[in-house]
Amino acid sequence: MTSPLRDELKAFETLAENFALKELSPRREESDRYPFGPFPDDILEKAYEVGFLGITLPEELGGIGQGISALCNVLERICRADASLGAVIFTNTLSQEIIMRAGGSDILGRILSSPADAKGFLIAFPSYSNPAEHSGLPAAKKGANGYALSGKVDYAVLGNLASHALVPARTSGLDGYSLFLISLNDPRVRKSEPVFSLGVHACPACDLVLSNAEATLIGGEDRGKDPYEDASDFMNAAAAAMSLGVMRGSFDYALAYCNEREQGGWPIVNWSEIKMILSSMAVQVEVAGMAVSEACCAIENKVSNGKTLARAAALFVQDAACLLTTDGIQVLGGYGYMKDYGQEKRFRDAKQLQALLGLSPLRKLRFMDQINAKA
Amino acid sequence: MITGSEMKALLNRFPKFEDSCIGLEYAPRLPKGIVGETKELIAYARKFNDEVIRPRVLVLDRETFEDPGYLPHDIMKTASDWGFYTMWVPRLFGGRGKNLPSLTYTIEEISAACAGIANVIGVHFLGVTSLMTSFNMKLTAKILKETVEGEKKGEPCLISFGLTEPMAGTDVEEMDLVDRGKVVTHAKRVDGGYLVNGRKVFISMGHMSEWTAFYAYTDMKKPSKSMIGLAVRKGTKGFSLGRHEDKMGQRVCPASEIIFEDCFIPDEDVMIDSYSMKKFTKKSADAIMMRHIDYLASATKAGVCAISVGVARGALEDAIKYASETTVAGRLLINHEWAQCILAEMYKNVILGRLAYTEANNANAHRGTYEMLQVKPAYYYLKYMPDAYFRMIAPMLEKPFSTWAMSKMYLDRKPDKDVFLTSGMSSLAKFAGSDFGIRNCQLALEIMGQEGLRHDRGMEKRLRDCKVLQIYEGSNQMNRVALFKNLIAPSYPQARVWGESAREVL
Numbered sequence: 001m002t003s004p005l006r007d008e009l010k011a012f013e014t015l016a017e018n019f020a021l022k023e024l025s026p027r028r029e030e031s032d033r034y035p036f037g038p039f040p041d042d043i044l045e046k047a048y049e050v051g052f053l054g055i056t057l058p059e060e061l062g063g064i065g066q067g068i069s070a071l072c073n074v075l076e077r078i079c080r081a082d083a084s085l086g087a088v089i090f091t092n093t094l095s096q097e098i099i100m101r102a103g104g105s106d107i108l109g110r111i112l113s114s115p116a117d118a119k120g121f122l123i124a125f126p127s128y129s130n131p132a133e134h135s136g137l138p139a140a141k142k143g144a145n146g147y148a149l150s151g152k153v154d155y156a157v158l159g160n161l162a163s164h165a166l167v168p169a170r171t172s173g174l175d176g177y178s179l180f181l182i183s184l185n186d187p188r189v190r191k192s193e194p195v196f197s198l199g200v201h202a203c204p205a206c207d208l209v210l211s212n213a214e215a216t217l218i219g220g221e222d223r224g225k226d227p228y229e230d231a232s233d234f235m236n237a238a239a240a241a242m243s244l245g246v247m248r249g250s251f252d253y254a255l256a257y258c259n260e261r262e263q264g265g266w267p268i269v270n271w272s273e274i275k276m277i278l279s280s281m282a283v284q285v286e287v288a289g290m291a292v293s294e295a296c297c298a299i300e301n302k303v304s305n306g307k308t309l310a311r312a313a314a315l316f317v318q319d320a321a322c323l324l325t326t327d328g329i330q331v332l333g334g335y336g337y338m339k340d341y342g343q344e345k346r347f348r349d350a351k352q353l354q355a356l357l358g359l360s361p362l363r364k365l366r367f368m369d370q371i372n373a374k375a
Numbered sequence: 376m377i378t379g380s381e382m383k384a385l386l387n388r389f390p391k392f393e394d395s396c397i398g399l400e401y402a403p404r405l406p407k408g409i410v411g412e413t414k415e416l417i418a419y420a421r422k423f424n425d426e427v428i429r430p431r432v433l434v435l436d437r438e439t440f441e442d443p444g445y446l447p448h449d450i451m452k453t454a455s456d457w458g459f460y461t462m463w464v465p466r467l468f469g470g471r472g473k474n475l476p477s478l479t480y481t482i483e484e485i486s487a488a489c490a491g492i493a494n495v496i497g498v499h500f501l502g503v504t505s506l507m508t509s510f511n512m513k514l515t516a517k518i519l520k521e522t523v524e525g526e527k528k529g530e531p532c533l534i535s536f537g538l539t540e541p542m543a544g545t546d547v548e549e550m551d552l553v554d555r556g557k558v559v560t561h562a563k564r565v566d567g568g569y570l571v572n573g574r575k576v577f578i579s580m581g582h583m584s585e586w587t588a589f590y591a592y593t594d595m596k597k598p599s600k601s602m603i604g605l606a607v608r609k610g611t612k613g614f615s616l617g618r619h620e621d622k623m624g625q626r627v628c629p630a631s632e633i634i635f636e637d638c639f640i641p642d643e644d645v646m647i648d649s650y651s652m653k654k655f656t657k658k659s660a661d662a663i664m665m666r667h668i669d670y671l672a673s674a675t676k677a678g679v680c681a682i683s684v685g686v687a688r689g690a691l692e693d694a695i696k697y698a699s700e701t702t703v704a705g706r707l708l709i710n711h712e713w714a715q716c717i718l719a720e721m722y723k724n725v726i727l728g729r730l731a732y733t734e735a736n737n738a739n740a741h742r743g744t745y746e747m748l749q750v751k752p753a754y755y756y757l758k759y760m761p762d763a764y765f766r767m768i769a770p771m772l773e774k775p776f777s778t779w780a781m782s783k784m785y786l787d788r789k790p791d792k793d794v795f796l797t798s799g800m801s802s803l804a805k806f807a808g809s810d811f812g813i814r815n816c817q818l819a820l821e822i823m824g825q826e827g828l829r830h831d832r833g834m835e836k837r838l839r840d841c842k843v844l845q846i847y848e849g850s851n852q853m854n855r856v857a858l859f860k861n862l863i864a865p866s867y868p869q870a871r872v873w874g875e876s877a878r879e880v881l
Contacts, residue, residue, distance in 0.1 A: 036440045128825035135702040155825045196437065198820075198828045198835035263545045264876040265555030271875055273852050322817060329842060333544045333850055334577045334630075337623050337843045344623035344842070351820055351838065352828055359824040361713055362704060 009069055015050060016074040020081035023047075028082045031202040032345055035194040039161075040202055041118075043085065048118035052078075052089050057096050061105065062112045062121070068234060069296040072241035076292070079245025080252070083349040084202035086242045088122075090356070091157045091203070094235050095123035095166045101227035102179055102219030111164055111181075122162035124184065126155050128205075130232070130358030131168035131177050132225055138210050140169040140178060140217075148212040149180055159184065159206035160191050167208075167215070174222040180215035188213040199345070199352030232357050233307040236314040237295040239356045243314075243321035244288045246353065250328030250346040251281045257332050268331070277327050284324050288317040308374075311367050318360065321350035389866040394796050397734050401741040406754040413477040416462070420484035427453055428488040436491070436836055439626035446582055446619075447495050447627050455531035459496045461523050464503060465748065466757055466765050467772070468516055469523035474754070475674065475745045476736035479681035483729070486685020487692065490840040491627035493682050498579040498628070501675045502534025505588045508670040508744060509604055509647040510655075510785065512777035516769065517643075518586050518606065525585070534606075536671075537575040537589030537633055545853045547590065548668060550661045551873045553598045560635065562591035562603055568641040569593075569605060571613070574634050577847070581631025582616050585609050588646055589633075590664075599661045604647035605640045613638030624839030655782040666786060669798045670744045672848065676801035677735035679848045680808030684728035686841045687808075687815040691721040693834045694819040697826060708822065717818050724811035731804040735797070743797035747784065792865070799861030806851035806858075809844035816841050 023043050024031075031040045047053060055071045057063020071093065079086040099108050115121045131137060138151030149169050156165055165184055168177045182189060188211045194204040219227055255278060258269035268274045295313040298306035325347040329336030336343045354360055377385075386392040393400045427450075439445045454460065463478045464470020478500060486493040503522075506515040518534060525532030538547055546556030560573030571591055581587060587607050594601035607614050617632030645651075647667055649660035656663065695718060698708035708714050740749040747753060771777060816838035820827040827834040845851045856872055864870035 126825075128828070133704050135705075155829070196440070196830040198830075198838065263543070263556060264552045264873060266876045273856070277852075326813060326842070326845075330845060330850065330852070334539065334843075334846055337620075337846055339621040339623065347842065348623070348835075348839070351817070351835075354821070355824050355828055359703065360821050361717070365713070 008066075009073055012066070012070045013073050013077060016052075016077035019047070019050065019052075020077050024078065024081035024085060028342055028345065029339055031082065031084060032339070034201045035196060035204060039204070043202075044088065044118045044161075047085060047089070048121055052085075053092050053118060053121050054096065054112075055089070056093055057108075057112075058105075061109045063096075068237050068299045069293075071238050072292055072296050075238055075241045076245040076248070079242045079349075080249035082202070083242060083246050083346070083353060084200040086245065087127075087200040087203035087353070087356075088158065090235070090238055090242060091125055091127040092122050092162075093238065094127050094231060095125040097231035097234055098125070098166060098179065098227050099123070099181070099218055101230050102223070103227075104179075104181070104218040107181060107216060107218065115163070119161050120163045122158050122164075123181075124156045124158040124162040124165035126153060126168075126205075127157045127357065128155055128355045130362070131228060133358055133362060134168075137177055138167060138169040140171045140180060140215065141212075142171070145214075147180060147215040147217055149182060149210045149215045150212055151210055153208040153210065155195060155205045156208050157203065157205040159208055160194055160204060165189075165208065166218070167210075168224050168228070169215070171221050176222040177224040178221050179218040179224040179227065181218055182210070182213050182215045184208075186213050197352065199348035199350070233310055234299065236307075236310040236357065237292065237299060239353065240288070240292045240295065240310070240313040240317040242356075243317045243350060243353050244285075244292050246346050246350050247281075247285050247288055247317070247321045247324050250325045250343060250350075251278075251285050253341070253343060254278065254281065254328045254331045257335075261332075274331055277331055281324050281327055284320045288313075288320050291316055308367075308370060311363070311370070314357070315360065315364055315367060318350075318354040318356075322354055325350040390862075394792075394862070397737040397741070397796075397800070401737055404741060404750065406749070406751045408754065408758060409474045409477070409749075412474055413480050416473060416477050416481045417484050419457075420481045423457055423459075424485060424488040427457070428485070428492055432489045432492070433831065433833055433836070435627055437830065443621055445626070446629055447492075448583075450492055450495055450627060451531050451533070451583055452529070454492075454496050455526050455529065458526065460499055460531055460533060461526050463500055464519050464522060465507075466760075466762070467769065468519035469765070469769075470519065472757060475748065476733075476740055479677055479732050479736060482678055483681040483685040483688070483732075486682045487689040488685075489627070490682050490686050490837070490844070491625035493685060494579060494625055494628040495583075497678055497682065498535065499533045499584075500678070501536045501579070501671070502584065502586065502588055504674045504744075505536045505604070505667075505671050506534065506606070506646060508667055508674075508785070509588075510652065510778050510781040511646050512772040512781065514606060514644060514646055516772045521585065532585040533580060533583055534586045534588060535578055535580045535584035535631075537578045537581070537587050539575060539577045541574055541576050545850065548672070548849055548853065549873060550599045550602075550665045550668075553602070555876060556598070558592055558595065558598050560589070560591040561595055562593050562605065562640070564593060565639070568639055569603070569645070571605065571607075571635040571638045571640055574617075574632065576632050577620065577630045578633050579628060579630055579847070581633050582619055582629045587633060591635075599664075601660070602664045603645065603649070604664075604667065606644045606646050607635075607638065607640055608644075611638060611640075623842060624836065625843055652778075652782060652786075655779050656786045658786050663786060666789075666794065669794050670785065673735070673739055673794075673797040673801040674744050676805035676848050676854070677732045677739065679844055680728060680732035680735065680801075680804035683808035683812035683841065683844045684725060684732065686812040686837050686844070687721070687728055688725045690812075690815040690819040690834065690837050691718070691725055693827075693832070693837070694718060694721060694822045697823050697832075701826075714822055717822055721815045721818055724815050728804075728808040728811040731807045735800045735804040738797045738800040742793040795861040795865050799858050802849070802854040802857040802861065805848055806845070806854040809841070809851060812841040812844055813838075 054063030192207040291313040466472035542557040562569040592598040619629035
């Protein structure tokens with residue numbers, strides 16, 4: 001990596017760190033109350049203003065044109081404080097990356113050229129499922145004036161915030177799926193209330209019901225799979241970075257607490273069983289950190305096994321985050337279970353993030369298929 | 376093949392046969408009536424789940440998010456109408472007198488539908504057990520009579536138990552640690568009783584209980600030598616309820632802060648006091664109180680395991696249902712081999728978890744707390760004598776004789792090795808079960824993907840409900856040390872526990 005690039009990365013790190021510290025941490029519990037409390041619109045606006053909603057989007061399309069390393073650095077630091085905004089950035093970036101890879105940059109430029117606010121810049125996507133695994137995709141019908149979609153889209157992330165959604169749908173008679181852009185202001189799109197979920201409450205999803213919704217085909221008919229998988233490879237590194245952020249957040253808090261809390265007459269960090277747990281958490285954080293930065297480097301330098309590394313990193317770090325955040329509550333005892341301390345949220349968020357990009361067992365199987373295909 | 380004395384010597388070696396094959400060793404002693412009684416209760420709990428819990432569990436949980444001040448008055452009233460709050464109160468005290476191990480099977484069943492509601496019911500028996508193991512039959516009879524009458528009147532009279540303090544969790548559960556800890560609940564001896572000041576936290580159902588049994592210390596410099604058990608009625612001057620916590624799960628069951636400010640507790644509500652026990656036993660003050668903690672925890676930790684197994688089972692049931700209805704990558708999920716193996720793993724966890732609490736029950740029934748009620752003659756006597764008989768002998772409980780008899784049986788005659796076994800096995804059940812619970816919830820969510828994340832599917836709630844099971848009734852780490860202390864260390868004289876922070880160099 002050349003040094004100006006490193007300097008630029010450093011600047012993003014600092015920006016994200018300050019943002020997390022000033023905007024996210026103080027209001028984490030309040031934001032997490034959504035949908036039973038207000039959505040933190042102002043935080044989303046600020047994230048948009050500093051460019052977090054278009055980190056890898058080229059400048060000519062309204063983004064800041066950075067690569068995977070910048071995206072991962074920002075996501076990790078954001079997720080240390082609050083993974084919800086991380087998941088917003090992730091889903092929006094995933095939509096952008098899929099559209100660009102499907103050859104839809106022009107369309108993207110058109111809809112992102114003059115958004116009224118941050119929400120105008122958001123494109124919803126069912127980012128917790130791989131369309132190829134899904135048996136119930138909506139059906140697309142071609143008419144004289146383009147395409148119309150009918151059916152259900154489950155768990156469209158950002159569905160009740162965004163102006164547009166990227167929707168995978170089946171074109172009758174064809175096996176695969178195609179990608180369509182729809183407007184969420186279309187009266188033929190019915191949105192459910194936000195789906196109350198396990199984690200990342202301030203990155204809400206909703207179910208959509210489409211009744212002949214007007215849709216723009218992105219890329220070729222029945223050609224959705226390649227751009228999706230290609231973008232997914234890239235975004236696996238980002239998913240790993242998010243879980244890494246949650247891990248660091250959980251470990252940092254646990255360590256600080258164990259130095260403060262006393263049982264048996266001294267800080268519990270001195271009890272060797274607690275120290276053992278903390279040590280194992282620290283090892284996991286360090287190894288996960290290496291996995292993410294290695295995957296980023298490989299993608300950035302276009303090394304041939306970059307995709308493999310990104311997928312491996314995601315699978316490893318997401319699993320590790322679920323285990324680590326369990327201990328992150330455990331060392332706080334009863335306090336860890338309460339909403340006042342952030343650790344229970346990290347535990348929920350870690351499990352939620354593990355489900356990104358499709359069922360994790362199927363992602364593991366496909367990972368093996370990829371390796372086998374190469375061999 | 377082998378001589379009798381040789382066999383005895385070999386079987387008494389660590390690990391001793393009678394301590395490690397408890398179910399087998401004591402199987403012939405099990406009164407058969409227990410089996411039918413337990414089956415009836417499991418069926419009753421399933422009916423309760425179908426009619427009461429399942430139709431509204433998710434609506435209730437959502438309500439707790441919409442209104443963080445939510446308290447389960449409605450559910451408590453319904454559980455009372457179904458008779459749960461007197462179900463395991465002995466007939467001697469006017470209750471329904473079901474055998475105590477059957478409580479765990481019932482609680483597992485209810486937890487499979489909702490662990491929070493299971494605790495709304497189950498934690499009352501933590502309070503009941505704290506009284507029943509206190510050697511103070513007079514106070515026990517007084518409070519349980521109110522519970523029985525409360526149920527008849529439709530005004531539930533629940534009992535909670537207060538142990539944890541803001542700065543002392545593990546410390547208050549171990550006499551070896553409490554002197555090094557920062558306890559705050561002070562009881563000052565005054566004319567006719569005690570004046571209490573201090574604070575307790577995370578007291579399950581504190582806001583809902585008529586009575587709270589709790590520990591306090593008369594000498595803050597020597598808590599281990601000066602611990603006493605008291606009971607306080609809601610509304611007593613100087614006793615107040617603070618906030619109830621905003622928890623990740625089991626939200627239907629409040630975890631309360633309780634506050635004492637110059638709260639006067641009269642002598643008649645002193646539950647256990649090592650000073651007055653001196654006329655009945657030669658055991659030291661800390662040994663008496665440690666026995667109380669051990670007897671109580673041996674019963675309730677098996678209960679936490681049962682809640683955990685219920686959650687683990689609920690997760691399994693959710694995962695099977697989802698897998699059998701959902702097509703993934705062109706094939707029903709249940710027909711993917713990897714998914715079958717995950718379901719098998721989850722099934723295994725449920726069975727092993729249940730075996731763990733069953734063995735803890737066996738230890739309690741034949742070597743511990745329930746022993747007196749579980750030997751065949753006593754069991755059938757208590758089961759079949761008419762109510763009038765118990766009404767007749769009930770006044771006996773108020774005589775010092777009853778305290779004397781209890782303390783002979785549970786303090787002087789009960790060997791340490793039995794207490795080690797019941798404490799060790801209940802700790803084992805507690806951490807094994809709750810780890811299985813978390814594991815099953817994690818696996819179910821992995822199988823279900825985005826569907827599992829939605830509140831309206833119910834699975835994510837199980838994970839949230841489950842996590843606290845690794846924490847309450849002693850963190851799983853503390854329970855691992857307790858297993859070592861009770862099941863391993865007694866055979867190795869050089870072993871010391873909780874020694875790392877002591878001044879002595881080992």
